[in-house]
């Protein structure tokens with residue numbers, strides 16, 4: 001069997017075709033009115049996202065990395081303050097901690113869910129710790145309830161990195177639910193094109209339920225400006241373009257349906273790969289649903305490089321998120337850490353493989369991907 005169309009990690013074109021009319025006319029309207037910056041679509045998107053997330057304040061900004069940086073700036077952290085985050089994540093999370101002169105304190109993740117290890121957080125807390133940055137990696141929430149307990153006990157801020165999990169629902173032990181990113185002090189997300197809610201360029205947002213913090217976050221994102229040309233604090237320039245807000249307004253309406261499509265693809269993969277002696281499928285937790293930003297397998301006794309090549313020859317892309325642990329990256333090496341300090345992260349970096357995951361995967365394609373992969377590892 002051969003694939004009918006080119007298989008991609010993410011099919012943004014196929015997704016666009018279905019919302020083309022709204023996106024095209026909306027973008028044309030922005031151009032007609034030349035409201036490129038802070039146009040009406042930015043305000044409606046802010047309100048739409050606040051409503052969707054059931055959060056008091058959304059502050060749109062230029063990208064997810066800025067969102068994290070602005071969040072940390074708003075918390076008045078001082079150089080030398082320690083910020084705990086996961087050793088298995090995209091670099092942006094640790095990057096902003098370092099950029100602000102704060103000390104990134106890395107902790108390992110759970111081997112089955114890829115999320116930050118709560119016991120490891122507890123052990124890493126010192127008198128200098130000021131914040132925890134859990135990353136809801138690959139689309140499923142970290143254990144926020146236990147993280148919030150630790151944070152309350154030690155008076156720490158919690159900045160949720162929701163770049164990969166927008167729309168995920170967290171369920172507390174008492175049965176109450178909340179959207180990922182609305183549980184901690186601040187939530188930060190990215191609208192990078194390939195994210196679950198992606199625009200057609202860069203974009204990001206910050207969420208909070210705290211009025212005072214919201215005002216400060218907004219001020220920092222706009223040059224620290226309180227009133228026009230009055231600058232109260234050191235800020236940055238971080239805005240969401242109106243054109244991007246148009247795209248996001250069109251896609252937000254479909255975000256839940258997108259998550260359903262991603263889950264259908266994930267279930268297909270699960271069924272094909274469960275109980276295979278050489279594969280570990282991603283574990284689902286009970287405290288969160290999964291929005292499958294990535295579908296990530298762990299390979300056992302398989303030459304990953306060779307498998308990737310063989311898949312590529314058969315038209316199937318597969319990616320390694322992430323190949324090098326943060327503490328082994330040149331820019332993040334420190335006396336604090338040596339190889340072997342984060343055994344789970346080190347093992348995951350060596351064995352993970354992410355398969356095509358998007359909203360446009362049909363059954364023929366999924367069948368082709370799964371049968372080809374199974375044949376190759378026989």
Ligand SMILES: *Cc1c(COP(=O)(O)O)cnc(C)c1O
Pocket residue numbers: 063064065066089090092093135161163164189190191192202203204
């Ligand atoms: C994508 C991503 C970011 C950064 O988002 P940008 O919009 O690319 O700056 C931060 N954290 C995680 C976990 C991400 O996946």
